[in-house]
Amino acid sequence: MTDQTTRAAVEAVWRLESTRLIAGLVGVVRDLAIAEDLAQDALLAALDQWPHEGVPPNPGAWLMTVAKRRALDMFRRSERRQQIYATVGRSIPMHLDVDMTDAVDRVEDDVLRLMFICCHPALTPEAQTTLTLKMIAGLSSREIARAYLTSESTIAQRLVRAKRTLTAAGAALEEPKGAEREERLTAVLAAVYLLFNEGYSATAGDMWTRPLLCKEALRLGRILTAVSPGEPEVFGLTALMEFQSSRLQARTRPDGTPILLDEQDRSTWDYAHIRRGLAALDQAAAGGNPGAYVLQAAIAAHHARSASAGETDWAAIAVLYEQLGRVSPSPIVELNRAVAVARAHGPQAGLAVLDRIGDAPALRGYHLLPAVRADFLAALGRTDEAEAELLRAAQMTANEQERAMLRTRAERLGENK
Template identity: 65%
Template sequence: MEAEGDVRAAVDAVWRFESARLIGALVRILGDVGAAEEAAQEAAVAALAQWPATGIPANPAAWLMTIAKRRVMDGFRRAARQDGASAALARDLEGSLAADPADAVDHVEDDVLRLMFICCHPALTTEAQTTLTLKLVAGLSTREIARAFLGSEARIAQRIVRAKRTLTEVDAVIEEPGGAERAERLTAVLGVVYLLFNEGYSATEGAEWMRPPLCDEALRLGRILTALVPDDAEVHGLSALMELQASRLAARAGPEGRPVLLDDQDRARWDAGRIRRGLAALAEAERLAGEAPGPYALQAEIAACHARAATPEETDWPRIAALYEQLARRTGSPVVELNRAVALGRAFGPEAGLALADQLVEHPALSGYHLVPSVRGDLLERVGRREEAAAEFARAARLAGNASEREFLLERSRAASVEG
């Protein structure tokens, strides 16, 4: 006999780490995301009912796969009276289940990658892609997703339902992207994972400055991707970037959760293990990319410049400015240019950074972006124009959606006013 709490913990753990493989394999069999998830969840419910009496099996993932396939097979048998194809599928499944139960888990990495591609189908909005990836690939519950994004559970559930309906309407599970389309879909997957990481690293809304659990999920998805697509430089580049950025999480906030600027962080609190993993992933990205590193690898190299510096004074700011210039040429992003302004200000003096930041004030893509006045405020303060700096920090605070960041910016505005 197993304690109910132990069984629930075991089911939750197996679900979190094996649900993507389980659902991915069932999608291949059923050709329907909703039906695949339902079969997988029915297997989890069966585990909760049976394991307290029978004990937790030696291979819980294989047990779940076996039960899920049996549920699917039973459904095919019921449909077989009217559909010969269903009868054939039922026989195929019956044959696979007759083998060793340990083989019931389909160790086909393509299933998980295919599931990621489905979750990031171009017919879905970015919000839907992110939500579905968390639900089906990361194995988070609807409640966990709602908590992570400060939304209602009902709204998240509706978003998931709409996303699945859209995938059915466009026959997303039937298609097998190849060639250029596969590369585009992989880029979309990387974008969703990085978006998830960034939301954890600097939360756009709410009271908390960071949401580390989201970073952890993004890191886990990144590690899954490096195993699934080991020959792609940008997959390793993204993994490197997230590991290096995440190494600073513990030092980025003070005791009350307020932001701590990079120069003020206690570098002894940076996670050395994540830095080692990040640098190793970056080396692999550089090996695969050769002379043409991609955007994620370039950003990872920038993060590595910070990670390698034992003190703020040892930071290679000219190198960082050059990397941002290279990244700006690759992406054409005004946000990258804003970051380059920061690097120029540190490498060659605040006037150099301010000259570029001033050019970005009227950029339409940066309208309402709170970091534009925040960066200008920092540069203005450093050149001694404190009244203007105070006004910029106050403007940045008005635009900021995160409560902790807003209060931090207001404090900087008050400090600049007093010092002025």
């Protein structure tokens, strides 16, 4: 195996296993920063050994074992040796060639446990969600900044402060129980939601979607419905992710170029996801007054139930967005409401909504604002303005597929003048 092939293999394993590796190590060492360092040490060991020894049959377990051995060496030199040595030592096989099939999954779900740990009450809600996205999804500061509509430097500073705060608080990195677990649930849901959104519409890179992130977020959502059966918003979020997941395969062509909702072949939607989404939404609706996730799921359900784009009940969707705006006020919600209003009542009505949010600080640099405005302007016959807005939107996005799509749309407008 060449060094280049090995490095590619290590990088692929790291993308798949790093979150579970860190999550499992936190359960052993009770320190997030140390867990990250140990995981990186294991990665370096793989880069050093795998070119000569080959990629092991269970690379995730190999990384975990190496990281635990490094932890054991560290604890031997630490003042806490008597406390932790026996616990760590019992979980480490003496040789790397033993069967390590179950070495990674120490608890029922290390990743979900780590999510609750990252949402420690010593942190602000924004820091909780940011840290969770970094640790669980491995999102970059840039990707998280896009989700928060803020700067990359702000997110980087937030991550540093979050880790320092956990250390200063002497936070025991244990899975919370009972009432404390419920208190952290809001932040966990926010992290799962942002994780899914990054998968559904990637911030940057040459792929418009990142299905593995969506799959992981949905998996976590389903687990949450089992551990929090009395929480309507848990079922609402899971329903929303089921509905959106049903369209993932239909959102891109074989070459990766995007397919917008109106152009999608709805026969390719995954109706098993839709059925599960409707069942989860029914469960959520039984909880009384709908929250933000339940309302978003109800909006997605209208699309899921519509046999064609032309049959979509945009007036009902506009009403749901109005309700969502009262429950969870946001310029993004208003941007989406503008689309629904335009489809239900005409592009001029949609522009009127956009005019009220055009100067919102949170939308500065947000490419979908000019992209949506372009749609309305084109429908009104204001082709030159629409073309300019599409080109402006293309400059704002960091996603290559989306940029190409926006430029193509602008070119087509120019050709049809």
